[in-house]
Amino acid sequence: MKEGKQADWKKFAATGAAAFCLGLGVQSSIVAPHSNVLPTVKDAALSSSKPANSFVESDSALEPSEVRTINLFRENTPSVVFISTFTERQDFFTLDMEEIPQGTGSGFVWDKEGHIVTNFHVIRSANSAQVALSDAKGKQTLYKATLTGVDPDKDIAVLKIEAPPAALRPIDVGTSADLLVGQTALAIGNPFGLDHSLTIGVVSGLGRETKSPTGRPISNVIQTDAAINPGNSGGALLNSQGKLIGMNTAIFSPSGANSGVGFAIPVDTIKYVVKKLITDGSQITRPVIGISFLDSEQTRGLGLPQGVLVLDVPKGSPAAQAGLRGTVRTFRGIEVGDIIVGLDSVDIRKEGDLFAALEPHKPGDVVELRVKRGTEDGKERRREEVSRTRSDFAI
Template identity: 55%
Template structure:
């Protein structure tokens, strides 16, 4: 209706052409020839549209006065009525066409520009597209027996993420993702699912390696980077399947380096952990943490949150630690990490005694410490508690708690001889101990 009102205003306000003494219309012919006065030339245009022969004569003899004879004569009342009727019909037709068109009148004249992404957005999109095929979804299945039918069923008891390590079908994830599973299933990015077998795991560092019999053309190993040169503040990207959702990307920065967390399985400390504010939720465990180049720099393994959801403090095991563990698991199916062969008391118990160190509760005779002569805690014939040796240092490095002891042993190798200083009674002794590998765990 707006178009009809505007058109009617133009035509009703335009005066009837008058004839000059030279035979030309002052208000229509001269304005028709002047392109800068477009509103006044509309009557002449509509007359030309009604009379095609007039339009031709304008083109051929535009400089001759006789070319405008048809415009210079006064109009009869019938001709004026026909002109008004023509204008009215044209306006109604235009308004009706806009009314019936299934287009918003405001947006009909708006040209939408193509979507343009910034360079950093394009880089993030490309990183997600390039690395998603390397990320897998892992389902942990457990055997359950129905209480009524006594049928044995496999039911999902947990899920997590992982990533393709090589073309041989090795999948890397966290140990706590597969712990307690009777069967495991791995879903690739193309939604194909395969049964997985456990190649090996390291409970102390919360790393596990699986293997699937999938075609090599479906396996895309993730590019492996380094974590030794990371800096606080650089961008990182986490890809996983939080809460069982399909591939999800979260971004953030490295919030801290050289953090220490405890293994969910053994409580043994994991050193040099990466802290990030990229959102990590249940289901992200075992997924990759990538740098801005799309290279693997860590495995997302834990979050710090009282509620169990992401609170902006996530932890990833650095790839430099993971690489050596995975190589041993692929080659030998286990990690040969040295041990002292002792069981020690909780740190709080030692603090109550007013001493600093690690109290030996048990030292089996077949273990390294037992062979070297370390004394365990025991009771005498009257039931009184006799404290065992308290380890205060190893190789000259102070041991104040269990984490210190593990940290020192992580720097040693199987077969190394370490000098263990213990507090025995009211005096200190130094005892050499030959480190041995951990016994196989089924």
């Protein structure tokens, strides 16, 4: 496979931070664990204390299902890595640049070329990273990682380490197309900065939607009740055969605590994005129309009709060229902007519908937006055509 160009750590650290500021406000919290947080409660997890190739034989003291789970864990721990990220700071006295620990996370070995897959939010604000790789006996070796590419909209990043092929154990990649609610799900990662740990649950939901660090929704997400704690981000979600079905990415917790429903990016999405990043490098470009908008829940709270309320239309954006109007404050009060209710033949009820309708297109395509304009008694208009080109104002 053709090697892509090495990405720039500083470029994507800045991009990620800016994109995160564009995220939508929500009443509940999405906790995307990546920082090195000390545990306050004991996590019910299985930790590896024997070499990874020391498999358990059938034993009367253990149930067959337990033996299978223990062996599956030990077989896959060399494929799951521990990632430490760093930021740069200039020493006040010597003016030398020094690396400051920024956070930790998990990842997994993708191929024998040394590509490591993790979450974008794990390395989002980092200037550098190192990967701890375990050998067959459980001994860890540290490797400095370079950044191959990122896809913030899908919360996926690809790193690369210069490790001997014999030391690399690529994870066994499965599929997420045939998953069923109720089947076993096993999450392997490094929660709280601890050594490889295993939590077990089931696939508790399919086709879920969560937000990426850019605020753009990630669709077809796997929901699981396998515990996902800080440091688990970027780790592997496996099925009962030990095949990768997803990448642990976040937990949903109304209280903001690190407990609740876990989410994982499906492996079929990962396969497509990782292949593009390794081949083309840098960053995947998606079409935008160049607006900022109000969260659909907040829009409904204002008593406005279904659709995406346009808050701002930056000057020079494709949306501005098409004549879309944003929401403005006047001496009479708030003047509501256009409400997008359709893109081509697709009805738009919330922002997720808008992103889904844009997904099949590429930058430069022309689409037709249907909007309701408050200044014209809510009359639906069809004359706005938007030519989507690459813009700094991503919705």
